[in-house]
Amino acid sequence: MTIHDRTTGSSMSRAGLRSGSAALAVAVFLVDVLTPLEGAVAVLYVVAILLAAKTNRRDDIIVAAAGCVILTIVAYLLSHDLESIASPLLRVLVSLAAIGITTLLALQNHAATKRLAAQARLLNLSHDMIFARDRSGVITFWNKTAEQAYGWSADEALGQLADKLLRTTYPDRREVIEAGLLDTGRWEGRVQQRTKDGAVLTVDARWAMQHDRLGKPVGVLETHTDVTDRVAAHSALVQSEQRYRRMFDASRIGVVEEDWSDLRAALQSLDTAGAGLREHLVQHPDFVRHARRLAKITDVNPALQKMAGANGASAFIENVERLLGEDDRSFVGALIAFAEREPFYEGETELVRLDGRKVPVLFTITFSSEPGGDRNVLAFVVDITEREQAQDALLAAQAELAHAARVATLGELTASIAHEVNQPLAAIVTSGEAGLRWLRREVPDLDEVGATIVQIVGEGRRASEIVARIRTFLKKAPAQQDSIDIAEIIEEAALLVARELANDGVVLTFETEHGLKPVRGDRIQLQQVLVNLLVNACQAMSGQPGSRTAKLRAIAVDGEHLAITVQDSGPGIRPEDMPRLFDPFFTTKSGGMGMGLAICRTTVEAHGGQLSVESTPGAGATFRLTLPYSQEHPRP
Known part of the structure; x- marks a missing residue:
C-alpha cells in the first residue's frame, strides 16, 4: 500500500468512527427519552466518546463529549420537569460525571499517544536500525531504517521473534548476554544478522532495558549500526598490513622505513636566494648534514640488520646519518628528487656497518605523493659486495x-x-746448391754462378720484405698502397713457385683477361697470397697418380671488382673441414702449421676483398680471390 492509500484509508476509518460515535449517541438519546427505563442510560454515552477517541484526534474527543453532555441534559429536560430533582437528577449527574471522566482519560491517552508517535517519528529519522521487543523477544516496534536495511516491512516484522527473524549470531551464549542485560540494564556488542534476501550484516548492537513504573522489566530497545563495510575495510587493511609485514620481514633485500616530514618542512623554509637547489646544496654542505639528521629511521627489516651487522632494529631508530659515511654524495641527489617530488631516486653508495666496515650497495628510495606520505619513505638496499x-x-x-x-x-x-719465409729460404738453399755445382766443375761457369748469387740475394731480400710486411700487418699499421697491375703479380708469383711445381710434376697454366684495371694494395702481400695458394695446390696434388694441373686465372667480375681463381686437380676438401679451413692453426696436412690460409684471408680482407673456396670431393678445389679496382681509375 502506498502512502496515499494509507492516508485515504485512515481518513475513511476516522469518518466511520465519527459516524458510529454520532449514531450511538443518538441511539442512547432516543432510548433515554422514549423508554421508561429508570436506570442511568446516559452512561452509555461513554461508548460513543471511546469510539471518537479511536480517531486519535483531540477535536473529535471534545466534540463527542460536548455532544453527549448536551444530549444528556436535553433528554433529562424532555423526560422530567424541573421540580422533580431527586433520583432522576442524581442519575443525570452520574452520567455527566462518567462522560467527564471518560473524556479526561481519553484526552490523556491521546496526549500520551501523541508523544509516543512523536518519539516513533524521531526513531524513524535515525540512520540506525531500531526496534523494540518484549521480554519474550517479540518485535513491537520496527523503524524505517530497519525496514530498509533488513528488507522486512513493519507489518511483516511486528509480532515476529527477533532472533528467529534475523537469525542473529552472538559473540557469546545468549543466556549470558541476557543475564548481563538484566543485571546492568544495558548491553553492547557486535553480532551478525541476515537480511530478508540472505545477506549477512555485521552490526554493532546496543540494548537498553525498558521498565514500567514499578521498575519491572517489560521490554528491550535495540539499536543496531551496520558496520559491515567498516569491518570489511578493516579486515582488508589488517590483511594488507600483514602482507606488507611478511614481505618486509622476509625480503632478502634490505628495507628501511624513514620519516622525512621534518625534512620537507626544512626544504620549504629554505631560502635559496634565487639559486637552484642543487647549486645551493653544493654551496651549503652544513644544510645537507643537517638534513641527513632530519631524515629519521622508523624501522629496518632483518635483511638490512644483517647487512649492517646489527642484532635488532633498535640500533637504527635514529636518522640516516647512522648508515651513511662522511664522504657520501648520494644523499644530495635523493634530497633534490624529494624536493622536486619525483616518485623515486636510485643510486650507489656505501653503507657503514656498526663495526665501521663499509659495504657497497645499490639503493632505491621511493617517495609517496599521498597525504602523509613523507612519513613513509622506503629505501630498498642491495648488497653488491659479491658483484664488486x-x-x-x-x-x-x-x-x-x-x-x-x-x-x-x-x-x-x-x-x-x-x-x-720458408719458401724464400728453400729457394736460397736451392740456388746455393746450384752455385756450388757450377763452381765445382773442372772449368767453373762463373756466369751461372753470378746468376745464382743474384737469385740468392733476391730471395734474401724477398724474405726480409715478407718479415717486414708480417710485422707491419700484426701491428695493424696501414698497408702500403700502390697501384698494381694484377697481370704482373700473377707472373711474378708463377715464377716464384715454378721450380717447386716442376719438382712435383705440376703443370701450371695462367690466364689474364685483357684490359683489367689495376688494383691498389701492397705488392708483396698480394704476391705472397698467390704464392701460398699455388703452393697449397701443389701440396694437395703431391703423390697423386695421373696428371697434375693448376690453373691461375684473372677475370673482371663487374665494374668495381676483379676475381683471381686458383684451381687444382687434387682430391678436393672434405665437407666437414670446410667451416674451419680458414681458422688459424687448422691444417689438413701432416706437416702443416695451419697459418697459410688464415694469413691469406686476413690479407685479402685488409685490401677490401674476399677469399672463398669451392670444392667437390675427388674433383679438386677452387680458391676465389675478389679485389676491388683502384679508385684512381674511372669506372666503365
Whole structure:
C-alpha cells in the first residue's frame, strides 16, 4: 500500500468512527427519552466518546463529549420537569460525571499517544536500525531504517521473534548476554544478522532495558549500526598490513622505513636566494648534514640488520646519518628528487656497518605523493659486495687474457714468419746448391754462378720484405698502397713457385683477361697470397697418380671488382673441414702449421676483398680471390 492509500484509508476509518460515535449517541438519546427505563442510560454515552477517541484526534474527543453532555441534559429536560430533582437528577449527574471522566482519560491517552508517535517519528529519522521487543523477544516496534536495511516491512516484522527473524549470531551464549542485560540494564556488542534476501550484516548492537513504573522489566530497545563495510575495510587493511609485514620481514633485500616530514618542512623554509637547489646544496654542505639528521629511521627489516651487522632494529631508530659515511654524495641527489617530488631516486653508495666496515650497495628510495606520505619513505638496499668482487675477478681475468693474447700473438707472429719465409729460404738453399755445382766443375761457369748469387740475394731480400710486411700487418699499421697491375703479380708469383711445381710434376697454366684495371694494395702481400695458394695446390696434388694441373686465372667480375681463381686437380676438401679451413692453426696436412690460409684471408680482407673456396670431393678445389679496382681509375 502506498502512502496515499494509507492516508485515504485512515481518513475513511476516522469518518466511520465519527459516524458510529454520532449514531450511538443518538441511539442512547432516543432510548433515554422514549423508554421508561429508570436506570442511568446516559452512561452509555461513554461508548460513543471511546469510539471518537479511536480517531486519535483531540477535536473529535471534545466534540463527542460536548455532544453527549448536551444530549444528556436535553433528554433529562424532555423526560422530567424541573421540580422533580431527586433520583432522576442524581442519575443525570452520574452520567455527566462518567462522560467527564471518560473524556479526561481519553484526552490523556491521546496526549500520551501523541508523544509516543512523536518519539516513533524521531526513531524513524535515525540512520540506525531500531526496534523494540518484549521480554519474550517479540518485535513491537520496527523503524524505517530497519525496514530498509533488513528488507522486512513493519507489518511483516511486528509480532515476529527477533532472533528467529534475523537469525542473529552472538559473540557469546545468549543466556549470558541476557543475564548481563538484566543485571546492568544495558548491553553492547557486535553480532551478525541476515537480511530478508540472505545477506549477512555485521552490526554493532546496543540494548537498553525498558521498565514500567514499578521498575519491572517489560521490554528491550535495540539499536543496531551496520558496520559491515567498516569491518570489511578493516579486515582488508589488517590483511594488507600483514602482507606488507611478511614481505618486509622476509625480503632478502634490505628495507628501511624513514620519516622525512621534518625534512620537507626544512626544504620549504629554505631560502635559496634565487639559486637552484642543487647549486645551493653544493654551496651549503652544513644544510645537507643537517638534513641527513632530519631524515629519521622508523624501522629496518632483518635483511638490512644483517647487512649492517646489527642484532635488532633498535640500533637504527635514529636518522640516516647512522648508515651513511662522511664522504657520501648520494644523499644530495635523493634530497633534490624529494624536493622536486619525483616518485623515486636510485643510486650507489656505501653503507657503514656498526663495526665501521663499509659495504657497497645499490639503493632505491621511493617517495609517496599521498597525504602523509613523507612519513613513509622506503629505501630498498642491495648488497653488491659479491658483484664488486666478481668485477675485480673479471678485471683480473681480463688482464690474464690480455697477457695470454699477447703471448698467442707472439706465437702467431713466429708461426707466420716461419711459414712465409720458408719458401724464400728453400729457394736460397736451392740456388746455393746450384752455385756450388757450377763452381765445382773442372772449368767453373762463373756466369751461372753470378746468376745464382743474384737469385740468392733476391730471395734474401724477398724474405726480409715478407718479415717486414708480417710485422707491419700484426701491428695493424696501414698497408702500403700502390697501384698494381694484377697481370704482373700473377707472373711474378708463377715464377716464384715454378721450380717447386716442376719438382712435383705440376703443370701450371695462367690466364689474364685483357684490359683489367689495376688494383691498389701492397705488392708483396698480394704476391705472397698467390704464392701460398699455388703452393697449397701443389701440396694437395703431391703423390697423386695421373696428371697434375693448376690453373691461375684473372677475370673482371663487374665494374668495381676483379676475381683471381686458383684451381687444382687434387682430391678436393672434405665437407666437414670446410667451416674451419680458414681458422688459424687448422691444417689438413701432416706437416702443416695451419697459418697459410688464415694469413691469406686476413690479407685479402685488409685490401677490401674476399677469399672463398669451392670444392667437390675427388674433383679438386677452387680458391676465389675478389679485389676491388683502384679508385684512381674511372669506372666503365
